[in-house]
Structures are given as C-alpha cells and as structure tokens.
Amino acid sequence: NRQVLLAKxxxxxxxxxxFQFVETDIPEPGEGEVLVRTLYLSVDPYMRxxxxxxxxxxxxxxxxxxxxxxxVGEVVKSNAKNLSEGDIVTARLDWADYSVAKEEYLRKVDxxxxxxxxxxxxxxxxxxxxxxxxLDIGKPKEGETVVVSGAAGAVGSVVGQIAKLKGCRxxxxxxxxxxxxxxxxxxxxxAVINYKTTENIREELxxxxxxxxxxxxxNVGGEITDAVISLLNFHARVAICGQIAHYNDTEIEMGPRxxxxxxxxxxxxxxxxxxxYADREEEGMNALAQxxxxxxxxxxxxxxxxxxxxxxAFLGLFRGDxxxxxxxxxxx
Ligand code: NDP
Numbered sequence: 001n002r003q004v005l006l007a008k009x010x011x012x013x014x015x016x017x018x019f020q021f022v023e024t025d026i027p028e029p030g031e032g033e034v035l036v037r038t039l040y041l042s043v044d045p046y047m048r049x050x051x052x053x054x055x056x057x058x059x060x061x062x063x064x065x066x067x068x069x070x071x072v073g074e075v076v077k078s079n080a081k082n083l084s085e086g087d088i089v090t091a092r093l094d095w096a097d098y099s100v101a102k103e104e105y106l107r108k109v110d111x112x113x114x115x116x117x118x119x120x121x122x123x124x125x126x127x128x129x130x131x132x133x134x135l136d137i138g139k140p141k142e143g144e145t146v147v148v149s150g151a152a153g154a155v156g157s158v159v160g161q162i163a164k165l166k167g168c169r170x171x172x173x174x175x176x177x178x179x180x181x182x183x184x185x186x187x188x189x190x191a192v193i194n195y196k197t198t199e200n201i202r203e204e205l206x207x208x209x210x211x212x213x214x215x216x217x218x219n220v221g222g223e224i225t226d227a228v229i230s231l232l233n234f235h236a237r238v239a240i241c242g243q244i245a246h247y248n249d250t251e252i253e254m255g256p257r258x259x260x261x262x263x264x265x266x267x268x269x270x271x272x273x274x275x276x277y278a279d280r281e282e283e284g285m286n287a288l289a290q291x292x293x294x295x296x297x298x299x300x301x302x303x304x305x306x307x308x309x310x311x312x313a314f315l316g317l318f319r320g321d322x323x324x325x326x327x328x329x330x331x332x
Pocket of ligand 1: 044045046126129150151152153154156173175176220222240241242244246272273317318320321322323324325326
C-alpha cells in the first residue's frame with residue numbers, strides 16, 4: 001500500500017521535496033468501517049493552503065502524515081451495515097492505494113447514473129462550488145453579463161455553463177488557446193480571453209462586455225481581477241471563490257485599492273467556502289445531476305495515470321496543465 005505524505009511545508013511553489021512516498025501494510029477496517037481501494041484521486045488548488053500551517057478554514061496537513069483529497073474508490077472489505085464489497089464510494093481519503101473509513105463518512109456513487117469520475121467534478125465539490133457561488137452570491141439574471149476567471153478549470157467550466165443556462169452573456173478568462181477554443185466551441189461561451197497572450201486584458205474585456213459586467217466569479221485574483229473590477233456595473237455581484245494567483249505568495253499584499261470604485265457602484269463582494277452551503281448540498285447535487293443527465297452541462301477531464309504522478313498532477317494546476325478537472329487514475 002503506497003501512501004503519499006507531506007514531507008515538509010513548502011515555501012512558495014511546492015516541488016518534489018514537498019512529497020514523500022512510503023509503503024505500508026494494507027489497513028484493516030474496524031467495526032462500522034470499510035476498506036476502500038482508490039480508483040481516482042482528485043488534486044485541488046485548495047490543498048496548497050492545507051500544506052501551510054497558517055490559520056485557515058481547513059485544518060493544515062500534518063508533516064509526515066498522508067495527504068488527503070477527494071477520492072472515488074471501490075469497497076473491497078466491509079464491516080459496515082449499508083456498504084458491501086464492490087460498492088463505489090466517494091469521500092476525502094488518503095493519497096494512497098487503500099484507505100479505511102467509517103461508513104457515515106462515505107457517499108455512495110451510482111455507476112449507472114454517470115461515469116464515476118463525475119463525483120469528483122460536476123456532481124462533486126467543484127460543481128457544488130460553482131452552483132452555490134454563482135447562484136447564491138452572483139444571482140445572475142437573464143440578459144446580464146457574467147465573467148468567470150479560471151474559466152476552463154473544474155469550477156470555472158461549470159460556472160460558465162450554469163450562467164448560460166440562466167440566459168446570461170458569458171465571458172471566460174483562461175490561459176491557453178486550447179482552453180479558449182474549448183470554451184467557445186464546445187461549451188458555448190460568448191467570448192473568451194487568453195490572459196497569457198493578450199496585450200491589454202482590460203481593453204479586451206471591455207470589448208467583450210459591451211454592457212459592462214454584472215457578475216464576476218473569481219477563481220484566480222491578481223491582475224485579472226483588478227481588470228474585471230474596474231468594469232463592473234452598478235449593483236454588480238462578485239463571488240470570491242479562489243485566488244490561485246496568490247497561493248504561492250510568501251507575503252500577502254494588503255489592499256485592495258479598488259474600494260472607492262466598489263463604493264461608488266454599490267458592488268457586493270463576498271468570499272465563500274463551499275462548505276458554507278453544507279445544509280443545501282442535496283439541492284445542489286440534484287440540480288447538477290439533472291443537468292448532467294440532460295447533457296446541459298458538459299465536461300472534460302485531464303487524467304494522469306499512477307499514484308506516483310499525483311504530486312506532478314497537483315503542481316500542474318499552477319502551470320495550467322489541466323483543461324477541465326485534473327484527476328489521477330490510481331487503479332482499474
Ligand atoms: P482548476 O481546475 O481551475 O485548476 C486551476 C487553474 O487555475 C489552472 O488550470 C490554471 O488555468 C489557473 N491558474 C493557475 N495559476 C494561475 C495564475 N497565477 N493566474 C491565473 N490563473 C491561474 O481548479 P479548480 O476548478 O479546482 O479551482 C478553481 C479555484 O477555485 C481555485 O482558486 C480553488 O482554490 C477555488 N476553489 C474554491 C472553493 C471554495 O469553496 N471557495 C472550492 C473549490 C475550489 P489557466 O491555464 O487558465 O491559467
């Protein structure tokens with residue numbers, strides 16, 4: 001049983017020395033527990049925060065202990081009442097070939113409803129994040145303009161599609177031509193900006209949003225967000241979902257300097273964590289599952305094979321390697 005441990009806390013961008021591989025015995029499930037064989041592992045930007053010991057909403061990973069993340073796996077031994085061998089389940093489990101978990105901690109995945117990997121994407125944490133952040137904070141109305149940064153990633157790709165379903169003009173910001181083409185041609189975004197090649201992101205955004213911007217779903221922060229803020233309409237809503245451009249900063253820049261603009265335009269800016277909506281999870285899951293079933297939400301996955309490649313898959317999030325959800329296939 002291979003496990004991936006946090007070897008040391010990274011300063012700045014993590015690298016190979018952040019991770020350590022060890023071999024352990026396959027754990028034995030206790031009373032009410034099951035043994036889960038990992039099939040797919042999700043790598044997520046928020047894990048960078050848990051590698052630090054700074055105070056945050058999620059408890060820091062402990063040095064010398066396994067990293068944990070979203071897993072879809074198969075029950076291979078069960079001492080639990082409602083789970084049997086062969087069941088497919090999802091939960092936050094170890095980065096490992098096998099994990100033991102209590103029954104109440106696991107959610108069963110129906111392999112006939114949709115491919116099991118979607119439990120880590122459209123009908124999992126990223127989908128719920130998109131759903132609640134956009135609908136509860138952004139409150140998009142038909143005909144409004146919605147801008148989403150990190151548009152081709154797991155959360156952003158779902159945000160843009162829900163905004164289209166609500167009848168909005170949707171403008172995405174992403175970092176490669178492949179991503180731009182995918183968002184325009186396959187997901188139906190109205191306009192997409194490549195922030196890596198544009199000469200002036202603000203001017204391009206202004207041209208793409210002739211009626212200004214009513215809703216901004218922010219996955220990245222930094223200069224992209226500065227440009228968006230200055231184009232927001234009166235009474236615009238901003239959902240601060242992620243700030244990946246800052247996750248590896250060693251010092252936090254204080255600010256923001258755009259508050260006079262926010263004041264003059266009566267803008268709402270609200271940060272949120274998907275777990276704020278834990279009591280409405282069922283509602284979100286049902287809506288997302290329905291859209292997925294009807295083909296109204298499409299998705300692409302970037303799948304890397306082998307637990308040994310999980311650290312690099314994680315680091316790839318900061319390079320922008322992934323189109324859609326980044327997953328690691330651990331076993332068949
Ligand atoms: P993604 O699938 O979007 O992967 C990360 C993407 O971020 C990369 O593909 C890359 O795309 C982009 N990126 C990386 N570095 C930068 C940078 N410096 N500037 C701009 N873009 C960058 O990840 P997720 O969909 O899982 O997460 C998206 C965001 O949402 C993250 O910030 C994450 O922390 C946050 N999040 C928040 C949650 C919450 O509860 N609030 C829950 C889940 C996620 P590109 O090629 O376009 O640069």
